[in-house]
Amino acid sequence: MELDNDNFAMINDPVCSEDSSVKLLYSKSKVYVHPSNQVQDFVPGYLTIIEKISHGHYVAWTPEACIPSKDVESFVQIDFNPENKQDIHSSTLVSSLPESHQLYAFSSHVNTIQSLVINPPSFSTWYGHIIINFKDGHTSGPFWFHDDESVSTIYQKNTQGGKFAEEDEQLRWGGDEFVEVLSKLIPVKRQDLCLYIIGQEPITATSHTNNVFESAQMDPFIATLKEARWSILSTLSKVTKFSREAANHLFTSQSNDLTENETVRRTMDDYDSARIFLAKWAAGLADESEKVTPDERKYRHVGIWGHGWEEETALGVFEILNSDNDLSIPTHTRTRPVSSQVWNGFFDTQGRLAVGEPVVRKRIFCGGVVPEIRKEVWLFLTGVYPWDSTKEERQLIIEKKMKGYESLKNQWLNDQDYQITPLFQDQKHRIDKDVHRTDRTLDLYAEENMENPNPSTMHNGTNKHLETLKDILLTYNVYNTTLGYVQGMSDLLSPIYAVMNEEYLAFWSFVGYMERMKSNFCTDQSGMHHQLLILDHMLQFMDPALYKHLQRTNSCNFFFCFRWLLVWYKREFPWDDMLVLWEVLWTDYLTDKFYLFIALAILDKHRDYIIEYLKNFDEILKYINDLSMRIDLQDILQRAEILFYQFKQRVNVVDNKRNQLQQKLSSSTMTRQQRQEIQQDLQKLPLIDDVLRELVKQ
Numbered sequence: 001m002e003l004d005n006d007n008f009a010m011i012n013d014p015v016c017s018e019d020s021s022v023k024l025l026y027s028k029s030k031v032y033v034h035p036s037n038q039v040q041d042f043v044p045g046y047l048t049i050i051e052k053i054s055h056g057h058y059v060a061w062t063p064e065a066c067i068p069s070k071d072v073e074s075f076v077q078i079d080f081n082p083e084n085k086q087d088i089h090s091s092t093l094v095s096s097l098p099e100s101h102q103l104y105a106f107s108s109h110v111n112t113i114q115s116l117v118i119n120p121p122s123f124s125t126w127y128g129h130i131i132i133n134f135k136d137g138h139t140s141g142p143f144w145f146h147d148d149e150s151v152s153t154i155y156q157k158n159t160q161g162g163k164f165a166e167e168d169e170q171l172r173w174g175g176d177e178f179v180e181v182l183s184k185l186i187p188v189k190r191q192d193l194c195l196y197i198i199g200q201e202p203i204t205a206t207s208h209t210n211n212v213f214e215s216a217q218m219d220p221f222i223a224t225l226k227e228a229r230w231s232i233l234s235t236l237s238k239v240t241k242f243s244r245e246a247a248n249h250l251f252t253s254q255s256n257d258l259t260e261n262e263t264v265r266r267t268m269d270d271y272d273s274a275r276i277f278l279a280k281w282a283a284g285l286a287d288e289s290e291k292v293t294p295d296e297r298k299y300r301h302v303g304i305w306g307h308g309w310e311e312e313t314a315l316g317v318f319e320i321l322n323s324d325n326d327l328s329i330p331t332h333t334r335t336r337p338v339s340s341q342v343w344n345g346f347f348d349t350q351g352r353l354a355v356g357e358p359v360v361r362k363r364i365f366c367g368g369v370v371p372e373i374r375k376e377v378w379l380f381l382t383g384v385y386p387w388d389s390t391k392e393e394r395q396l397i398i399e400k401k402m403k404g405y406e407s408l409k410n411q412w413l414n415d416q417d418y419q420i421t422p423l424f425q426d427q428k429h430r431i432d433k434d435v436h437r438t439d440r441t442l443d444l445y446a447e448e449n450m451e452n453p454n455p456s457t458m459h460n461g462t463n464k465h466l467e468t469l470k471d472i473l474l475t476y477n478v479y480n481t482t483l484g485y486v487q488g489m490s491d492l493l494s495p496i497y498a499v500m501n502e503e504y505l506a507f508w509s510f511v512g513y514m515e516r517m518k519s520n521f522c523t524d525q526s527g528m529h530h531q532l533l534i535l536d537h538m539l540q541f542m543d544p545a546l547y548k549h550l551q552r553t554n555s556c557n558f559f560f561c562f563r564w565l566l567v568w569y570k571r572e573f574p575w576d577d578m579l580v581l582w583e584v585l586w587t588d589y590l591t592d593k594f595y596l597f598i599a600l601a602i603l604d605k606h607r608d609y610i611i612e613y614l615k616n617f618d619e620i621l622k623y624i625n626d627l628s629m630r631i632d633l634q635d636i637l638q639r640a641e642i643l644f645y646q647f648k649q650r651v652n653v654v655d656n657k658r659n660q661l662q663q664k665l666s667s668s669t670m671t672r673q674q675r676q677e678i679q680q681d682l683q684k685l686p687l688i689d690d691v692l693r694e695l696v697k698q
Contacts, residue, residue, distance in 0.1 A: 351391025
């Protein structure tokens with residue numbers, strides 16, 4: 001666009017030392033300085049381009065609090081409509097700035113600017129920002145463009161679709177617009193992806209056409225996301241702050257009538273769901289982008305490769321990133337499932353394993369198995385078959401297991417006195433109720449072609465497979481009298497029975513699985529608490545920034561992970577993926593705690609969106625729960641493996657660093673000051689306690 005001499009407002013420069021009027025050529029509101037990560041510390045201001053009579057053009061940033069009330073209208077009108085031709089009179093000059101803002105406010109001639117560093121909005125950072133580098137070596141900024149709060153950007157969105165022009169269809173963000181206006185006054189040329197070099201002389205009439213400005217355009221995916229967010233915020237803006245506060249008041253009111261008010265609830269739901277929607281949208285767009293990224297580069301942003309170690313410790317990020325072990329961490333290890341031919345090739349003519357057990361476990365870990373051999377493989381993985389057994393020995397085991405199951409089942413099936421005890425009746429009722437709610441969408445369990453033998457149940461019909469599940473769980477009650485039946489066990493049994501399709505084999509395979517999982521079902525929940533404690537320590541060690549965000553949102557109870565760990569992600573993945581996940585976890589190839597790295601991988605994949613958008617526990621819980629059935633298993637398995645290797649690497653580096661410091665401390669030539677410095681470094685090292693070391697045990 002051409003700069004029109006009439007297209008300005010006459011004001012006094014709030015940040016200039018000399019008392020002279022200026023022409024306001026460009027004004028962008030809601031350009032923030034972020035002194036810290038806390039929203040309450042953000043300082044809003046105006047980024048402006050001004051013209052001083054006989055002095056040329058200046059760029060300035062002025063905090064909102066420092067603009068005189070008489071000048072506010074000028075800033076607002078130019079911001080709202082740059083094409084405004086109305087003459088606006090000048091006002092008085094601000095003589096000084098509040099001390100808290102002196103570090104950020106500036107007014108500098110365009111010829112003093114060396115370059116601009118421009119970072120458009122991205123997947124992990126909603127707001128784009130600009131850093132201004134000056135020829136004398138100092139820097140201003142970053143200045144963050146909160147486009148969804150800026151009246152001019154909203155106006156352009158409503159009137160122009162947020163576009164520069166119909167020909168190029170470039171979507172506008174605040175930084176883009178600022179550089180476009182600046183390029184009309186002085187040459188602006190892109191040096192690389194983020195760096196823009198500012199020319200030495202102002203543009204003349206003859207040189208204007210030679211000025212090359214390449215837009216710092218945002219990614220098309222981000223543009224799409226911004227379109228959605230604008231629509232959401234536009235809708236939500238119709239609900240005032242007063243109505244939000246009123247809704248909060250109504251929810252805390254003692255009146256049942258008011259708390260049941262559907263309009264009030266809908267208003268609150270709109271507010272609460274907006275940030276969740278945006279987090280989901282950003283994550284979804286990132287997934288689409290990742291689909292076209294080669295595997296060898298796709299995972300280079302996982303864990304420390306993506307966000308480093310953001311703690312001030314004696315062990316720097318540089319030291320970890322340059323570890324000798326870094327290049328040894330694989331980024332794409334997932335393979336095809338083990339086929340029948342490959343599986344059979346693992347055994348000799350007697351049916352004994354001919355290759356090392358670790359080899360077999362690794363192959364299953366890397367790809368799972370095809371459905372045709374899953375039944376036999378699972379019998380090994382759940383401990384029904386010993387890995388060193390022959391085919392003949394396994395046949396004898398089958399016969400023994402069949403008789404053993406029949407004996408256990410008869411202990412309750414043929415004992416009428418036992419069946420009428422309150423304990424048995426209570427357990428049977430719990431089992432009947434849970435089984436009828438487990439995996440009923442599967443063909444195996446969907447039909448109700450039998451009359452339910454338990455008249456107390458709310459379900460009228462049943463089928464033989466549902467009844468078999470009940471019998472297995474009642475028999476397990478006899479097998480493990482200490483634990484009994486606890487809700488969630490039916491979720492673990494159902495897939496095993498679906499794979500085995502034989503009652504006694506399903507029972508013994510379930511027994512083997514429960515050896516791993518029984519601590520999850522302790523009545524005092526000690527087993528679950530311990531696992532959540534390990535996860536707590538893991539996240540503190542691997543991602544302090546995310547952990548601190550969870551602390552701020554009162555989410556460090558990790559309640560949103562409870563369901564994951566209780567039934568090993570059964571309700572998070574589609575059925576076929578869940579079967580693969582279980583057999584992968586059963587291999588114990590890297591560690592018997594690999595399921596915790598699955599949790600860490602899911603959190604790591606979504607950590608940027610959780611930190612950026614989700615501000616309270618309820619939002620995080622809702623977002624995590626809504627991931628159910630939409631998680632890419634192979635992606636998460638690869639991420640989890642990378643995180644495991646990174647974890648081991650960090651542990652080794654910390655241990656080595658601690659040993660080095662302790663060796664130095666034992667030297668007799670150390671001065672007192674040197675000893676104090678080493679002791680301080682030792683205290684800064686992350687603590688690796690026994691809880692964390694459990695993760696690398698097999």
